[in-house]
Amino acid sequence: MTAMTDKATSAFTADDQRKLFSLLPTGVVAITGMTADNKPSGLIVGTFQSLSLDPPLVTFSVGKGSSTWPALRAQGKFTANILASDQNDVCSALGKKGDDKFKNIDYRLSAIGTPRIPNATAWVDCHVRSEVVAGDHFVIVGSIARIETGFKHALVFSEGKLGACTTLEPQTKTSTSKRQEMLSRISDAWMRAWGKGETKAFEELVSKNYVRHSKSGDTVSLPEMLKQIEDSHSAFGEFNVDILHAIDEGDFVALHWRTQAKHTGTFMDVPATQREVTVHGASFMRHRDGQIVEEWVVWDPRELLASMEIWHLGDQKRMSA
Numbered sequence: 001m002t003a004m005t006d007k008a009t010s011a012f013t014a015d016d017q018r019k020l021f022s023l024l025p026t027g028v029v030a031i032t033g034m035t036a037d038n039k040p041s042g043l044i045v046g047t048f049q050s051l052s053l054d055p056p057l058v059t060f061s062v063g064k065g066s067s068t069w070p071a072l073r074a075q076g077k078f079t080a081n082i083l084a085s086d087q088n089d090v091c092s093a094l095g096k097k098g099d100d101k102f103k104n105i106d107y108r109l110s111a112i113g114t115p116r117i118p119n120a121t122a123w124v125d126c127h128v129r130s131e132v133v134a135g136d137h138f139v140i141v142g143s144i145a146r147i148e149t150g151f152k153h154a155l156v157f158s159e160g161k162l163g164a165c166t167t168l169e170p171q172t173k174t175s176t177s178k179r180q181e182m183l184s185r186i187s188d189a190w191m192r193a194w195g196k197g198e199t200k201a202f203e204e205l206v207s208k209n210y211v212r213h214s215k216s217g218d219t220v221s222l223p224e225m226l227k228q229i230e231d232s233h234s235a236f237g238e239f240n241v242d243i244l245h246a247i248d249e250g251d252f253v254a255l256h257w258r259t260q261a262k263h264t265g266t267f268m269d270v271p272a273t274q275r276e277v278t279v280h281g282a283s284f285m286r287h288r289d290g291q292i293v294e295e296w297v298v299w300d301p302r303e304l305l306a307s308m309e310i311w312h313l314g315d316q317k318r319m320s321a
C-alpha cells in the first residue's frame with residue numbers, strides 16, 4: 001500500500017491542529033479527586049471517553065503542565081463528572097489554574113471517596129489503572145468502579161464555545177438530506193450555466209413559471225435569462241465562477257457567488273477592454289417540488305465597470321446624456 005501525502009496539508013502548526021480539532025464537539029468532564037491533605041480538587045477535560053467494556057475502562061488525557069492531576073494521581077482514584085448544560089460555572093472554575101478551585105463548588109463523596117459534583121449529567125467513579133506519556137500529555141486509563149446517570153443534557157464544547165447537547169434531530173429523507181440534495185443540484189446547475197454557458201441542467205431544474213427578479217424590481221423569464229447568459233458569454237471569455245457560500249433553509253437556497261472573466265466583447269455598450277473583471281453577487285432561489293420557481297439576484301454593476309476600469313467613462317456618458 002502506498003501512503004499518500006497531501007503537500008498542502010503536510011506543514012501545519014500547533015494552532016492549526018488545535019483549530020481543526022475544535023471542529024469536533026467534545027463533552028465537558030470534570031475529573032475530580034481528593035488531595036493528600038483531604039481537599040477536593042479537579043480539572044476539566046474534553047478527552048474523556050469509554051475505552052473498553054470488558055473490563056470496563058475509560059480514558060482521558062492531561063497536559064504535562066497540569067498541577068492538579070499529579071495530586072489526584074497520587075490518590076489513585078477519581079470521579080469523571082459529565083457536566084450538564086447549565087454547569088458552565090463549574091467548567092470555568094475547574095478549567096483553568098487556580099489555588100482553591102472548589103471554593104464555590106458543592107460536592108458529595110462517592111462510595112470510593114472521590115468528590116461528585118451534584119446536578120451533573122452522569123458520574124463515573126474510577127481507579128487509576130495505568131498511565132502513559134504521549135508527547136506533551138499523559139494518557140490515563142481508569143477502571144470503572146461505579147456509574148450513575150442523572151437526567152440532564154450534557155454540556156458540549158465545540159468551536160471554542162460551550163453549548164447544550166439536546167436530542168439531535170434525525171436526518172430524514174424528507175428534511176435535511178433532501179434539502180441538501182436540492183442545494184447541490186441547484187449550485188451545480190447554476191455554476192454550469194453561468195460558468196460554462198451550459199444551461200441544460202438549469203433549464204431542467206426550473207419550473208415553467210420561473211421568474212427572475214432583479215434589484216431594480218424588473219423581472220425576466222427563463223428565455224430572457226438564458227439570453228443574459230448567452231450575452232455574457234459572448235462578451236467575456238475565460239469565465240470562472242466560484243460559489244463562496246451556499247445556504248439552504250426551508251424552501252430557499254442562497255448562493256453567494258464570484259465571477260471572474262476577461263472582457264473580450266461589447267457589454268453594456270462598452271467595447272472589449274481585454275481586462276480581467278470580477279463581480280460578486282448573491283442569488284436567492286425558492287424551490288417547490290424539486291423545481292426552482294423564483295429567483296432574486298443582487299449584484300453591483302459598478303464593481304464590473306470598475307474592474308473594466310471604465311467607471312469614469314460611465315460617469316461621463318451619463319453626464320453628457
Ligand SMILES: Cc1cc2nc3c(=O)[nH]c(=O)nc-3n(C[C@H](O)[C@H](O)[C@H](O)COP(=O)(O)O)c2cc1C
Nearest residue numbers: 043044045046047061062063066067068095096097
Ligand atoms: C472545555 C475544556 C476542555 C479541556 N480539556 C482538557 C484536556 O482534555 N486535557 C487537559 O489537560 N486540559 C484540558 N483543559 C484544560 C484544563 O482543564 C486546565 O488546563 C487545567 O484545569 C489547568 O489547571 P491545573 O494546572 O490545575 O491542572 C480543558 C479545558 C476546558 C475549558
